[in-house]
Structure formats: C-alpha cells, structure tokens
Amino acid sequence: MEPVELSALFHAEPGDGLALRLYRAVQRAARAGRLFPEEALPSSRAAARSLGISRNSVSAAYDLLLAEGVIDTAPGRRPRVRSLAPFAPPPPAATPALSHRGAAWAADPRARQGAAGGGLFAPGEPDPALFPADAFARRLRRAARRTSPQASGYADYHGLPALRAAIADQLVRHRGLRIDADQVLVLPGMQAALALVAQTLAEPGDRVAVEDPGYAGARAAFDGSGLRLTPVPVDSEGACIAHHCRTRAGPVRLIYLTPSTQFPTGARMSLPRRQAVLAAARAQGAVVIEDDYDSEFLWRGGAIPALHALAGGDGVIYLGTAAKSLAPGLRLAWAVVPPGLAEPLAQAQRNLGMGANVHVQAAFAGLLADGGWRAHLRRISRAYAAREALLAEGLVARCGSALRLRRPDGGLQLVAEFSTPRDEGLILAELRQAGFAVSALSGYCIAAPRCGLVIGFAEADAARVDRFCDALARALGAMTA
Amino acid sequence: MEPVELSALFHAEPGDGLALRLYRAVQRAARAGRLFPEEALPSSRAAARSLGISRNSVSAAYDLLLAEGVIDTAPGRRPRVRSLAPFAPPPPAATPALSHRGAAWAADPRARQGAAGGGLFAPGEPDPALFPADAFARRLRRAARRTSPQASGYADYHGLPALRAAIADQLVRHRGLRIDADQVLVLPGMQAALALVAQTLAEPGDRVAVEDPGYAGARAAFDGSGLRLTPVPVDSEGACIAHHCRTRAGPVRLIYLTPSTQFPTGARMSLPRRQAVLAAARAQGAVVIEDDYDSEFLWRGGAIPALHALAGGDGVIYLGTAAKSLAPGLRLAWAVVPPGLAEPLAQAQRNLGMGANVHVQAAFAGLLADGGWRAHLRRISRAYAAREALLAEGLVARCGSALRLRRPDGGLQLVAEFSTPRDEGLILAELRQAGFAVSALSGYCIAAPRCGLVIGFAEADAARVDRFCDALARALGAMTA
Numbered sequence: 001m002e003p004v005e006l007s008a009l010f011h012a013e014p015g016d017g018l019a020l021r022l023y024r025a026v027q028r029a030a031r032a033g034r035l036f037p038e039e040a041l042p043s044s045r046a047a048a049r050s051l052g053i054s055r056n057s058v059s060a061a062y063d064l065l066l067a068e069g070v071i072d073t074a075p076g077r078r079p080r081v082r083s084l085a086p087f088a089p090p091p092p093a094a095t096p097a098l099s100h101r102g103a104a105w106a107a108d109p110r111a112r113q114g115a116a117g118g119g120l121f122a123p124g125e126p127d128p129a130l131f132p133a134d135a136f137a138r139r140l141r142r143a144a145r146r147t148s149p150q151a152s153g154y155a156d157y158h159g160l161p162a163l164r165a166a167i168a169d170q171l172v173r174h175r176g177l178r179i180d181a182d183q184v185l186v187l188p189g190m191q192a193a194l195a196l197v198a199q200t201l202a203e204p205g206d207r208v209a210v211e212d213p214g215y216a217g218a219r220a221a222f223d224g225s226g227l228r229l230t231p232v233p234v235d236s237e238g239a240c241i242a243h244h245c246r247t248r249a250g251p252v253r254l255i256y257l258t259p260s261t262q263f264p265t266g267a268r269m270s271l272p273r274r275q276a277v278l279a280a281a282r283a284q285g286a287v288v289i290e291d292d293y294d295s296e297f298l299w300r301g302g303a304i305p306a307l308h309a310l311a312g313g314d315g316v317i318y319l320g321t322a323a324k325s326l327a328p329g330l331r332l333a334w335a336v337v338p339p340g341l342a343e344p345l346a347q348a349q350r351n352l353g354m355g356a357n358v359h360v361q362a363a364f365a366g367l368l369a370d371g372g373w374r375a376h377l378r379r380i381s382r383a384y385a386a387r388e389a390l391l392a393e394g395l396v397a398r399c400g401s402a403l404r405l406r407r408p409d410g411g412l413q414l415v416a417e418f419s420t421p422r423d424e425g426l427i428l429a430e431l432r433q434a435g436f437a438v439s440a441l442s443g444y445c446i447a448a449p450r451c452g453l454v455i456g457f458a459e460a461d462a463a464r465v466d467r468f469c470d471a472l473a474r475a476l477g478a479m480t481a
Numbered sequence: 482m483e484p485v486e487l488s489a490l491f492h493a494e495p496g497d498g499l500a501l502r503l504y505r506a507v508q509r510a511a512r513a514g515r516l517f518p519e520e521a522l523p524s525s526r527a528a529a530r531s532l533g534i535s536r537n538s539v540s541a542a543y544d545l546l547l548a549e550g551v552i553d554t555a556p557g558r559r560p561r562v563r564s565l566a567p568f569a570p571p572p573p574a575a576t577p578a579l580s581h582r583g584a585a586w587a588a589d590p591r592a593r594q595g596a597a598g599g600g601l602f603a604p605g606e607p608d609p610a611l612f613p614a615d616a617f618a619r620r621l622r623r624a625a626r627r628t629s630p631q632a633s634g635y636a637d638y639h640g641l642p643a644l645r646a647a648i649a650d651q652l653v654r655h656r657g658l659r660i661d662a663d664q665v666l667v668l669p670g671m672q673a674a675l676a677l678v679a680q681t682l683a684e685p686g687d688r689v690a691v692e693d694p695g696y697a698g699a700r701a702a703f704d705g706s707g708l709r710l711t712p713v714p715v716d717s718e719g720a721c722i723a724h725h726c727r728t729r730a731g732p733v734r735l736i737y738l739t740p741s742t743q744f745p746t747g748a749r750m751s752l753p754r755r756q757a758v759l760a761a762a763r764a765q766g767a768v769v770i771e772d773d774y775d776s777e778f779l780w781r782g783g784a785i786p787a788l789h790a791l792a793g794g795d796g797v798i799y800l801g802t803a804a805k806s807l808a809p810g811l812r813l814a815w816a817v818v819p820p821g822l823a824e825p826l827a828q829a830q831r832n833l834g835m836g837a838n839v840h841v842q843a844a845f846a847g848l849l850a851d852g853g854w855r856a857h858l859r860r861i862s863r864a865y866a867a868r869e870a871l872l873a874e875g876l877v878a879r880c881g882s883a884l885r886l887r888r889p890d891g892g893l894q895l896v897a898e899f900s901t902p903r904d905e906g907l908i909l910a911e912l913r914q915a916g917f918a919v920s921a922l923s924g925y926c927i928a929a930p931r932c933g934l935v936i937g938f939a940e941a942d943a944a945r946v947d948r949f950c951d952a953l954a955r956a957l958g959a960m961t962a
Contacts, residue, residue: 024786027752067890068785069718069751082753093796095821096768102681105832106825118636128630137625140840144618149609152810155599188669188812192834200583220832237550270550271508272563287577304549305505315574329633329839331669340576344587351586351701353673357838358810359621409548 003042003078006051018053019060026061030070030081037083041071101226109220112443113454114428119437120464123264123413123456124324130380130458131327135372136363143362151358158346159186159334160361166368167320167334175292176305177318183342185349186361188331190293190321192354194221196335197317198254200348201287202227206253209286211239213444215263218256218291227254231446236406238262238269242276251284259307260295264444264454265415266408268304278311288316294324296377298410299385314338322364324412325377330360381410387460388414391468398469402476403452415441417452418476424451427475434471484523484559487532499534500541507542511551511562518564522552582707590701593924594935595909600918601945604745604894604937605805611861611939612808616853617844624843632839639827640667640815641842647849648801648815656776657786658799664823666830667842669812671774671802673835675702677816678798679735681829682768683708687734690767692720694925696744699737699772708735712927717887719743719750723757732765740788741776745925745935746896747889749785759792769797775805777858779891780866795819803845805893806858811841862891868941869895872949879950883957884933896922898933899957905932908956915952 006026029035041047044062048055062079065071071079098106151160164184171177187193194217202208204226210219212231222229230252232239239257255277259269269277281288290307308318321333333356337345349355367373392407395416403416418424424440431438431453441452453472460468487507510516522528525543529536543560546552552560579587632641645665652658668674675698683689685707691700693712703710711733713720720738736758740750750758762769771788789799802814814837818826830836848854873888876897884897899905905921912919912934922933934953 031752031756063781064785067749067751067781068755069753093763093792093794095795095819096682098681098822098825099684099687101684102825102829105681105829107832108828109832118631125634128633131633133626133628137622140625141618141622144621145614147614147810150599152609152612152808153606154809156810187834188838189834189836191831191836195832195834200579200586201577203580203582206580217832221834224829224832268548270548271512272550274549275512282574300544300548304545311574313574314576327633327839328635329628329637331836331838338576341579344579344583347589348583348586348705350672351588351590351676351698351705352833353668353670353676353702354834355670355672355812357669357812357841358808359841360838 003040003046006042006047018057019064022051022053022057022061023064026065027068027070035081037081039081040078041081043078101224104226105224107220107223109216109223110439110443113216113439114425114432114443119432119435120459121456121468122437123439123454125456125458126324126327126380126412127383127458128327130383132367132372132376135367136326139363139366140359142366143359147358147362151362154350156358157350157355159184159356160358160365163361163365163368164334166365168336170368170373171306171318171320171336175295175318176309177336178309178312179336180339183336183339185335185337185342185346186356187333187335187349187354188356189328190291190319190323190333191217191221192349192352193319193321193333193335194218194256194289194291195224196345196349196352196354197287197289197319198222198225198227199352200345201317202253207250208254208256209239209241209252210256210446211258211262212446212448213264213441213450214256214446215258215291216444218289219446222254222256229446231448233448234262234265234267236267238267238273239277241273242280252286254289255281255286256289256291257307258291258293260292260304261298261408261411263291263293263411264413264439264441265406266411266413267406268409269307274307274310277307278315281315286315290316290318292318292320294411296325297381297384299381299388300409308336314340325380326364330364332356332360332364384410384412384458387457390462390465391455391457391460394465394469395472398473399476412458413454413456415452415454417441417450422451422476424453427453427472430475431468431471434467436468436471484521484527487523487528499538500545503532503534503538503542504545507546508549508551516562518562520562521559522562524559582705585707586705588701588704590697590704591920591924594697594920595906595913595924600913600916601940602937602949603918604920604935606937606939607805607808607861607893608864608939609808611864613848613853613857616848617807620844620847621840623847624840628839628843632843635831637839638831638836640665640837641839641846644842644846644849645815647846649817651849651854652787652799652801652817656773656799657790658817659790659793660817661820664817664820666816666818666823666827667837668814668816668830668835669837670809671772671800671804671814672698672702673830673833674800674802674814674816675699675737675770675772676705677826677830677833677835678768678770678800679703679706679708680833681826682798683734688731689735689737690720690722690733691737691927692739692743693927693929694745694922694931695737695927696739696772697925699770700927703735703737710927712929714929715743715746715748717748719748719754720758722754723761733767735770736762736767737770737772738788739772739774741773741785742779742889742892744772744774744892745894745920745922746887747892747894748887749890750788755788755791758788759796762796767796771797771799773799773801775892777806778862778865780862780869781890789817795821806861807845811845813837813841813845865891865893865939868938871943871946872936872938872941875946875950876953879954880957893939894935894937896933896935898922898931903932903957905934908934908953911956912949912952915948917949917952 044058165181168181318336439454525539646662649662799817
C-alpha cells in the first residue's frame, strides 16, 4: 500500500513551528476520518523531501503523533495511523454553574459600601508613597539571591523559620503575647487567615459573633464558610459582646473582634469589655479571633497589650498583617494559634493553598530583625496622625454640626456619621463625581443601620482635604456663603 | 478624698517603658479590686513628682488607662477609677477542637508516601540551583521600585493585568488555547487553584474523578472540600476515563487530570483518551480540571496542545504553575476559567484569601515578556533530560530486571515499579538511611495498589545516581558480586 500523500494535508509556509503545524494537520485529518486505520505515512525522509521541510521537523511531528496515540511505529516499518473514533469536537459546553457554597464564596461583601472603582480617600488603603520601596527592593534582591533550597521548596510552606521567629519576637515585646515561634503561621493575607480559621474551627451552620458595624472581609469569610452571623453592636468602647452572645439562638462558636482599633469606627475596646469577652468566650467554649490589623501604628495612647495577652491560654487566635503598615499587595499576614493547633492548621493551610511568597517573607524578616520595621512604624504613625488631623479639622471647620466625627487613635480611616438623616447614596455619588472613593457607613452594618461616611485619610493633604470638604459640604447642602 | 498613693503600686526602675509599666500596675490593681470605684488618682504632675519619673510618662499611662476604660477623666478633676468587675484571668482555655471539615482539611495527603523530612531525589521538587536567581533578583528589585499604587493595593487581587496578558499570550502561542487575558486568574499556587475550583464548582458529597495513581495535593483539596473520589486507573496512555465515569454511584461533577505528563507515572494522554474524556464530561455535565503542571519542559516530542485547546468552549478549567519551572516558594500559579466564571471566581478567590504577591507577579511578567522565560525553559529541559537519562540508565544497569521503569517525556520524576512483590516500606527505610527521600508508589494509589518507587531526578548527578543505585540495589538484594 502506498503511503499517504502528506502534501494533500499540509502546505509548508515560511516561519517556524512547522513540526507543530504538521502534527496538527495529521491529527485533524485522523480525527475527521480522512485518514484510515492502518494507513501508512511516508518515512520521515520521504515526507521531508515531498514537503520541502527538514527531516527534523517531520520527526518531531511524528513523535508528537506517536505520543498522542494517533500513529503507531515499529522498527523498519512506516508509521501507521491508529484506529481512532471519528471525533467532532463536542458542541461548546455551557458555562459551569457555581455550587451553592461557590455562590456564597463569590458574593461581593463590599458591594453595599458603594466603594467600587478607584478614587481618593478609600478606607482601609495605606498610602503607597509611604511604602519603603528602595529598602524593600534591596531586601527582595538579596532574598532572591540567597534563599535556601529548603525555603524555596515546599518544606516551609507555613512560613520561613526566621520570619516566624521575628514575628513572635515582635509580638512578645510590643503586644504582650506569651508565645513561641512555633505558634506563628505565615499566610498570604488577613483574608486567608480568616478563611482558614472559619473553615477549620467551625462547621457550616455554626454561629459567629461579629461587630456591627464591622469588617466586610471577615463577614465574607464567614458567609463563604456557611456560618451564621450574630451581630454585636459597637459603641465608643468597642463591641458590647456580653449581652449578645447569649441569645436564644444558642451559643456562638467564634467571636470575631478588632479590639485595638475597631473597624471602621476606630473605637478602642475598654478593659471591662475585654474582660467580658473573655468570660463570655470561656462560658460558651467559643474561640476569640483577634484581628489586630493596624495596632502597630496607634498615635494616641500607644498600643495596649493585645487581648491575646490578657487571655492567657489557648482561647484566642491572634491575627496580624503587613497590608496596612506596608502594602496589601505583599499578600503577607500571620496567625498565632494555640500550640496544639499549630500542626493541623499548618497542614490545612497547605491543603487550602494558602502559602506566602518566600522572597517577601525573607525581605520582611530582614526588616523586622534590624530595627528598620520599628523606624518605619514611627514614620508612618507621624504621617497618618497628621493626615487624620488635617481631615478631621477640615471636616469640623467646613461641615460642622452636620457630621458627628469619631476620631480614631490610629489606623487609616475615620467615621463621620450624619447628625440628621441623609441620603447616603446621593452624597456618595456626588463625592465620587469629585473623585473620592469614600464608603457608606451603612454598608458595614448588619442589624443596626447607621448612616454616614467612612473616609480613608492615608493620602490626605491640605489640597485634597479642601477639595473633599468642598464637595461634601456642597453635597450636604450645608455650605455657608 | 486623698488620691491613691501610686508608689504603693509601682516602683520606677531604670530603663524605658515606664509609661507602659505604670499603666500595667494600675490596670492590675483595678482588676484585682485593690482600687475602688471613684477612687482618685493623683494628677499627672503630682504622680510624676512622687514616683520620680517624667510627667510625660505618667500622662501616657493615664491616656492608656482612659482609652481602656480603667479610669475616667474630666477637666479640672483628678482621674477616677471606674467601676470594674473584679477579674481573675479565666483558667486557661483548652485547645479548641477542629471542626469535622477542619479535620478533613488538616489531613496529610502525603503521609502514605513516606516522604517526610529532607533528602535527595524527592519527587516533584525542582533543582533550586537551576532557579535564575540573579535575573529574578534584579526583576524583583525593579518591581518593588516601580509597582503602581493600584497594583500594590487590593484592586488587582486576581492578578496584575500585565501578567494575566503575558500568561494568556504564552498559552495561546505554546499550548494552543483560544482565550483572553480576562479569563486568567493569578493565584498563590496550584493548590489554591484546586481548592478554589473544588469549593466553588462542587457541593459537599459531589463526586470527582481522579487519576489512580495520582496527585495527592489534588486529593487533599477534594477531600477537604467534602467531595467523594472516583478513582480512574492510569496506564501508558493516561487515565482510562470513559469506563470509570459512568458508575452506579452516579455522575461525576469534576474530572481532574494531568494529561500532558501524568503525575506521577509520566504517561502522556493519547488522543483517543482525550476525546473520550471530553465526550464523557459533556455527557455528564462534568467540568474537566486540566492540571498542566509541567508541560513547559517536555524534552521528548515537545508539548502537545492542551486538552483545553481540543475541547473548545467552557468545559475545561486549565491550571498552570511556576512551581516546577522556577520554584515552589514563589507561590505563583494561574487558572484559565470560562469567561462567564471569571468574575465570580475572582471574587471567591479574594474572599478565600488566595492572592499572589505583587512583586513576584511583576518579576515573572517581565520574564515572560522579554523571552527570558522560553530561554530558561530550554535550559532546564536540557538539564532535566540529561538527569533523567543518568538516573534511568543507572537503574537499568544496576537494578536491571528487578524494576520496571516508565521513562517520562518530561517532568521531574520517574516511576520504577517492582517486578516482583517487595516490602516498599523496608526499601524506603534503607534509602532514607542513605539520604534519599524518594516516595512509595503505593502512597499515590487509591483503589488499584501498585508497588514501587517514585524518584525525583531534578538534582541527579553521576555521583548521586551511583550512590542511589548502590543503596537501592542493596535494598533489593539484587546486587551482583
């Protein structure tokens, strides 16, 4: 039997990739039934001559066809087409549907805050200009050159030993924790820490107490994990946990708090409240999740020891992050877990795929070890304190009694409640027109709606504050002539 | 009423931190009931004098006590102790228990492979010495200096636009995909991609078809997500999917495959099998997950277009990673999802906390854009091809008929099955003694146990291969005199 005339299937054209194109042409013909089982292909030498391409290209194409099972070869025989079921590509599949839990994970927790899109004064965002770019760049370069083989592999999935030790040291010295480095897990962000804890320490249907108003990211992690939220009102002393944990709905399994600087109100949790939280958690067998997202740069009063430090023992899981003090894009955070949970949670972290990049870990460890970190915190604390003052004073001067300000002791945002009922959406829309991406306070609330704005001041300067206050005063209809 | 004599509570000692220590002393006394409600503290001036410390320190301590709610202050009045419930720290809480799903996430999928601890020739690990450290270090430094404010924040959580475009371009040109950059999600590792897909596209209790033997990481993601595994046997043409999807157990929701280089056997999936997979998926409404973890460096036959390319349409989710070609520690991978799922999966990714570091993204995007990436792939393909040959030839020469080798066309490991039944555990133990961390093939199996070794050759050189073959031949009792 004469071999197939390949030139009927394939025309060589200039450019490379001839092997791949020849392979595709034969594969297509075989699938379409235009080549018959046991039909012979020419030898690679003969094919190269007839097609006017190199023998190497033909051999490479034949290798692919052999590997894919399109042809068979045997020594001293020409390649033969295998028996292939004719195959028309299936009609395009429909887009797969999300599962129910997939839909829960895919909800946008910030939609109600009206903060989509870019703009100035978005809450929660640090000033990128304060990121120590040059110093960090040098450290990253060094890290990439020197990272140990062990670190660059899978072995230290839950964090570089040097970074875990440096974080533990910082927390012992500056936040009052009594812990070992073994209890520290390094994660690719606060959100990963929340999703990890929610999924490993609670079952679907369990209750979690959350601050109201509170952090939407945490709510998203709990919603996605199928937990039921028990909102706890927040006042100037933080969350009033004691009353709200003992509902008829039954005990809570987790209590999520931002005690150092309540998000978004900035309230610092008072000692009586802290004591009440620990007592309530103890009484119900609940685990407290302490989200200490920005306590490193409090500028009034300094940092109070963490709730973890007050609790002692294993009832509190402490979470920290580099997102506020450095940059969210680093995707770097840490969890302090009870010694008995360190190993299982590290394994769960790996199975969930929550690993932090090794070079950013090494760079950050260096910054912690040589004191550069504390110096950076002092620098940004001063900067943010000044910017908060600028914004707050501008608001008082321009919008006066139309707003009730709650000035925070630290952090990146302040809450301005409306003194009288206002249409939040209308005011936000006008501010967005003016280029400001502040959020609606109501979007942080669950059961107790409050009306106002959450304003990020990380990038505030005199000109921007002026423009913002102009726009807001106009929107409030409170402008004086 | 006379104010409290603070010197009874607090003794100043040399060193800094006086404010924090004074704060703690008063806080402790108030909690223990040694200070009474409404009792007055001295003015800061009087306290500073009586304690012999600076007035600033006293003021800072009072600020903390005020913020914490331990004292009240009012203009022209001395600070007063608030009414605090006496508080003995609760007895240490017990270690919280994992939830059921937490226990599923915390299982170690590799325990049965006997590969814990360090050692040479571990499968799946690339050679750290082939990581282009200097070039990557330069790119990281540049990335940290130039990353845009938008990139360093939360906006590009699912990947830098430049990287998503560069990945899409590579996949179109080298893997035959027909996709847009909008379909690419950048993730902190293959494991994150697997956990994301498992949790968003399947419900607990749904069935997923997996290769047997197969990748333990994928099984861990499916187990953690509460899915039920349907094992599919693997032979030299890859997984035999058609037969095993239509079980009495009902249809599968997901089909997980490594078609380019089956893990760990190295089998390349034949075209008839690929067609069968797509037909079976279509018939059952299943989604195919194509894990293309190391197809970039096939050295025999070159890369075949991905299954995604054959399928057309939306039925295949394609996953790739930088872990094998660069380093696992980068924590960098990507998923190509149907256009209609890009937005919800990006939101789910954010809620699950699966963000990749922004600097490694920028560095990798640069490597892709300027051709450095393809050059690197050619370099490591040559290196790994030579190392595989060294190992395979050594094994044939030294262990001969005691092993059935399956030589892969690419990747980082080869499978050596025992020709006759052997005690895997004993052989592994002896190899571990000699410093080799190879894995037990049985540990990759589910329903169809197979006995042998999975050997990583990424770090093979002549001396190590010699030592390894010595140790293995001795362990097999097959040494010739």
